[in-house]
Amino acid sequence: MNNKYTYKGNNYYVLEDKVKIQIDDVWVEGVLYTTDDCEYKFVRSKEEFYSKFKKVNNK
Secondary structure, three states: OOOEEEEOOEEEEEEEEEEEEEEOOEEEEEEEEEOOOOOOOEEEEHHHHHHHOEEOOOO
């Protein structure tokens, strides 16, 4: 699975795309992601993540 994405010149790695995040009291599907050099993990809604982040093609 190619899980590498880019956003604003930085590389991110999708860890899981079967998570839920609550936005305005409504549970929506989310994406859990991180970077190589960060101890934190981040979550965004799937809609927002896939509209802003672009997949990196490994050739």
